[in-house]
Amino acid sequence: MGPGLDRKNILFTCCLAALLLCSIIASTGMGYMQIQWQDILKVIGGQLFGAPEMSQSVEASIPYIVMDVRLPRILTAVLVGAGLALSGVIYQGILLNPLADPYTLGISSGAAFGASIALLANITLLGHFSTPLFAFFGAIATLAVVMRLSTFGGLISAQTLILSGVIVGAILSAGISFLKYLADEQVAIIIFWLMGSFGSSTWSGVLLLALTVLFGLLITLYFARDLNIMSLGKRSSDSLGVETATVRQTLLLSASFVTAICVALTGIIGFIGLIVPHLMRYLVGPDNRKLLPASALAGGILLLIADTITRAVLPMEVPIGVLTALIGGPFFCIIFRQKQKGRAYE
Amino acid sequence: MNKPVALSTKGLSFSYGKVPTLENINVELSTGKFYGIIGPNGCGKTTFLDLLTGNKKPSAGTVHLFDKPLSSYGKRDLATLLALVPQEYDTGFGFSVEEVVLMGRHPYIPRFSSPTPTDWEHVDRAMEAIGILAMRNRYTSTLSGGQKQRAVVARALAQDTPLLLFDEATSSLDIKYTLQIFNLARDLVDSHHRTIVAVMHNLNLATAYCDEVLIMDKGKIVSAGSTRSTLTTEVVREVFGVDSNIAWDEYNQSYQISFRYGGKNQ
Numbered sequence: 001m002g003p004g005l006d007r008k009n010i011l012f013t014c015c016l017a018a019l020l021l022c023s024i025i026a027s028t029g030m031g032y033m034q035i036q037w038q039d040i041l042k043v044i045g046g047q048l049f050g051a052p053e054m055s056q057s058v059e060a061s062i063p064y065i066v067m068d069v070r071l072p073r074i075l076t077a078v079l080v081g082a083g084l085a086l087s088g089v090i091y092q093g094i095l096l097n098p099l100a101d102p103y104t105l106g107i108s109s110g111a112a113f114g115a116s117i118a119l120l121a122n123i124t125l126l127g128h129f130s131t132p133l134f135a136f137f138g139a140i141a142t143l144a145v146v147m148r149l150s151t152f153g154g155l156i157s158a159q160t161l162i163l164s165g166v167i168v169g170a171i172l173s174a175g176i177s178f179l180k181y182l183a184d185e186q187v188a189i190i191i192f193w194l195m196g197s198f199g200s201s202t203w204s205g206v207l208l209l210a211l212t213v214l215f216g217l218l219i220t221l222y223f224a225r226d227l228n229i230m231s232l233g234k235r236s237s238d239s240l241g242v243e244t245a246t247v248r249q250t251l252l253l254s255a256s257f258v259t260a261i262c263v264a265l266t267g268i269i270g271f272i273g274l275i276v277p278h279l280m281r282y283l284v285g286p287d288n289r290k291l292l293p294a295s296a297l298a299g300g301i302l303l304l305i306a307d308t309i310t311r312a313v314l315p316m317e318v319p320i321g322v323l324t325a326l327i328g329g330p331f332f333c334i335i336f337r338q339k340q341k342g343r344a345y346e
Numbered sequence: 347m348n349k350p351v352a353l354s355t356k357g358l359s360f361s362y363g364k365v366p367t368l369e370n371i372n373v374e375l376s377t378g379k380f381y382g383i384i385g386p387n388g389c390g391k392t393t394f395l396d397l398l399t400g401n402k403k404p405s406a407g408t409v410h411l412f413d414k415p416l417s418s419y420g421k422r423d424l425a426t427l428l429a430l431v432p433q434e435y436d437t438g439f440g441f442s443v444e445e446v447v448l449m450g451r452h453p454y455i456p457r458f459s460s461p462t463p464t465d466w467e468h469v470d471r472a473m474e475a476i477g478i479l480a481m482r483n484r485y486t487s488t489l490s491g492g493q494k495q496r497a498v499v500a501r502a503l504a505q506d507t508p509l510l511l512f513d514e515a516t517s518s519l520d521i522k523y524t525l526q527i528f529n530l531a532r533d534l535v536d537s538h539h540r541t542i543v544a545v546m547h548n549l550n551l552a553t554a555y556c557d558e559v560l561i562m563d564k565g566k567i568v569s570a571g572s573t574r575s576t577l578t579t580e581v582v583r584e585v586f587g588v589d590s591n592i593a594w595d596e597y598n599q600s601y602q603i604s605f606r607y608g609g610k611n612q
Contacts, residue, residue, distance in 0.1 A: 098439070225457065229449050231439055235432045236498075238401045240505070241425030241453035286439035 009290050012283070016297040023304050024078065028070050030312035033061075040066055076201035076265065077307040077320075078300035079209035081272055083262045085280075085299025086216050088273030089292055090255040093227045094248055095162055101273035102259040104162055105146055106169030107139045108270075111263035113172045114138020116179045116190050131193070132264035139260030142168055147252070196267035196321030198307055205265050216258040217296055223247050224288040231286070269321045271328030272299050278332075349376035352509055352541045353398060357407035360393055367393050368565045371407070377508065378539045380532060382552040382573070385562030386586055391545045392433065394562070395513050398543070399430050411509075425453035429505040431515040435494040440487040443497050447473055447482075450504030472503035475530055477523075491518040499527055510534070512544035524548075528555050553577060553592075554600045561585055574601060 029035045039058040043066045046054035055063050084102055091100040102108060117123075118134035149164035150157060176194070180187050220227070226247045230237045237244045262269075276299040277291065284290040303320075306327065310318045351374050358371040368390045375381055383391050396402040398409060400416050409416040411427060419427070429450070441449075450472070451465040461469075473479045476496050486494055495518045502510060510531070516524040532555050534540040546552055552559055552573060559576050561569040563585045569576050582590045588605055595602040 093439075222457070225452070228441070229452055231441075232446070232449065233432070233434055235396070235401055235430065235434070236501075238421070239399050239425060239428070239430035239432075240449060241422035243421050281439060286441055287445070 009284060013290075013293050013297065016294060016301070020078065020297050020301050020304075023301050023308075024074055027074050027304055027308040027312070028066055030308055031065075031070065032312075033065060035062055035066065043067060044071075072203050072206050073198045073201040073307070073311070074304060075206045076198050076209060077304045079206065079213050080198075080262045080266050080269065081276075081299040081301070081303025082296040083209065083213045083216060083258045083299075084269065084273040084303070085276035085295040086213065086220060086292060087255040087259045087262075088299075089277045089280075089288065089295050090220055090227070090251050091273070092277055093231060093288060094251055096231060096233070097162060098278065100162065101271075102255070102263075103169070103268075103270060103273070105165035105256070106142050106167075106172060107146075107165075107256050107259050108263050108268050109169040109172035109176070110142025111135040111139040111260055112194055112268055113175050113179075114141075115193055115264070115267075116176050116183075119190050119193060120179050120183050120186060122186075135264035136260045139256065139263060142172065143253070143256045143260075147249075192319070193267050194321070195319035196269040196324075197319060198266055198311075199317075201266075209261060209265060212258055212261045213296070216254055217292065219254045220251060220292050221289070223251055224292055227251065227288045228286070267321060269303070269324055271324045271332065272303055275328050275332055276302060349378050351375065351410075352377040352412060353543070354410045355397075355407060356410075358394075358397060358404050358409060359406040360390075360397055360402060361405050366565060368397070371567055373560060373567065373570065375541060375543060377541050378535060379541055379557045380535045380555055381541075381543045382556035382559040383543065383545045383562060384547075384549065384552055384559055384577070384585075389562045390565045391562055392513055395430065395511050395543070395545060399428055399511060400424060401430075422453045425505065425507075427507050428509045428511065429502040429507040430511045431499050431502045431513060433513045433515075433517060435491070435498045435518070440485045442483055442485055443473070443478055443489070443500075444469065444482040446486055446497050447478075447500045447504050450501040450506075453505070468504045468506055472500040475503060476500040477526065492520065492523060495519060496523060496527075503530075508539075509541045509543070512542065512546075514545055514547065517547075524551070531555070549577065549582070549603050553602060554598065577603070579603075 025037050025040055028040050029037055039055075039062055042058055043055045043063045046052050046063070047067060087102040088100075091102060091104060092098055094100075095104070097104075112135070114137050115131045115135040117138075118131045123130050123134065146161065146164045146168050149168070150160035152160070176190075180190055183190055226237070226242045229240050229242050230244055230247065232240075234244050259273075276295050280291055280294045280298055284294050303324070306323050307320055310320055310323050353373075353375040355371050355373050358368060359366065360368040371394065383394065385391055393402065397404050398416075400409070400419075400421075411419065411424075416424070447469050448461060448465070451461055451468060455461055455465060470479070473482055476499055478493070478496050478500055481489070481493065486497060489497065495515070499515055512531070516527050519527065528551060531542050531544070535542055535557075544556070556573045558571060559573050560567050561576060561581055568585065569581055577592070579590050579592055582588055582603065590603050590605045592601055592603050594600075
């Protein structure tokens with residue numbers, strides 16, 4: 001808590017931010033066509049400063065590849081990673097459960113159910129936005145049901161919230177299976193969407209995600225100290241002057257909104273919201289004022305690396321949700337085992 | 347001389363759904379006194395404390411704190427007047443002891459501000475009084491139940507409130523630390539004019555430390571007043587169904603209760 005530790009923390013956050021920028025540049029250069037980092041900086045600089053002459057010396061196709069193909073996808077991966085990690089910190093903090101993540105509440109299943117309906121019924125009323133919009137409404141409706149189920153006498157209990165999330169999630173998963181069964185020939189589209197993909201990222205999606213993640217980060221940083229105290233349990237935080245019920249509701253809604261937008265735009269991507277907060281808690285400690293920015297940055301870096309591996313390193317593109325689960329799952333098992341061992345010796 | 351009233355309730359009732367937990371509780375608790383709340387398991391003691399702290403809303407009746415309705419205080423203001431040491435001692439995702447005790451200063455530190463030297467003074471003094479200064483940098487996840495409970499008591503002391511509510515605050519502590527905390531509490535009442543309301547199960551601690559006791563049974567206060575005149579063998583039999591004997595203890599300089607045990611050494 002002293003000044004020395006704070007300076008260390010600022011330095012660590014700056015290092016993460018620098019690492020994120022380097023990862024973005026490196027990833028932009030990787031792919032079917034390798035691009036030099038100098039050329040990437042010229043193209044981005046030209047766009048940022050409105051000076052097209054900066055990118056005159058690079059090959060004609062490069063500005064198109066950088067600006068229209070790779071960067072929207074890369075920034076989408078970064079922002080979704082940041083958003084999911086941010087939501088993970090909030091869910092874990094509020095539910096007082098280190099195993100909680102954006103999926104424990106059933107939000108992702110709700111989004112997936114909504115999207116599956118749009119895909120199955122071939123709803124194209126709103127063009128490209130139909131599936132994400134249905135996913136979003138699915139997520140919000142699920143949140144409403146889960147919160148209604150776990151509210152007693154105006155209070156939400158952390159245990160009933162998880163239970164309700166698991167119950168509603170299970171019902172929705174069964175619903176998705178039923179939709180797949182009905183889908184017949186269209187089943188491939190649903191399955192592919194459910195596995196997650198950054199393939200169809202656009203600049204408008206990037207803008208929406210950026211605004212959403214920024215909103216999420218600001219609101220959670222505002223309540224970060226309250227969230228620290230809420231980890232002591234409701235009776236303690238209430239008696240320490242925290243408006244526990246209001247803060248909990250505000251943060252849950254914000255985290256679910258961020259999750260819903262992420263899932264709506266890119267499908268289900270698991271484990272980022274679970275692993276990143278764990279890793280960062282290990283590195284910067286449990287103080288949410290430090291944990292939130294660090295997790296957002298690390299979530300962005302991690303998902304970008306995963307997406308770059310599937311896009312540019314592997315011989316064929318593996319759905320990103322499958323990759324994060326394949327890498328993240330075993331990694332999480334190791335953390336879980338170590339934690340349990342530590343507890344057994346206490 | 348009558349001491350000013352710190353906390354009072356009128357017709358206070360609470361029910362979970364249709365089941366009444368507390369019925370028509372009327373009490374007046376004066377400043378500068380040590381109160382014990384005594385009663386069998388499940389008689390509504392913790393619910394009563396939750397109503398006094400505003401953590402639960404009464405289904406009927408009112409609570410007044412320093413002559414103003416409890417509901418007229420903002421959460422933060424309330425936290426500068428009233429501190430609770432809860433039964434459970436969750437200490438979060440591995441914060442250090444110092445950080446947990448510093449959380450007691452939350453109501454005094456504006457949002458986005460850092461703790462002032464005065465805040466740190468309170469934190470240090472609280473840790474010193476409880477004897478946990480040496481473990482200030484230890485993570486609470488590595489502490490034993492008793493050590494955690496002491497950190498939570500220190501947190502409530504750092505809150506620096508005129509009223510302290512203890513909900514079985516020494517349930518995980520050995521006799522040494524139990525006495526340390528009760529001696530400290532008694533000193534806060536005698537030397538610093540604080541008011542303490544403690545839910546307790548050990549009747550002998552009540553006779554040794556409390557000025558007055560409130561005896562609860564089945565959601566009601568069945569008897570209240572000075573410890574000596576209220577905590578009688580008849581009340582113990584009526585409320586707990588246990589035979590006892592109360593006698594002056596020279597060694598301890600207080601009345602002590604002995605119970606009729608049924609162990610094999612009898």
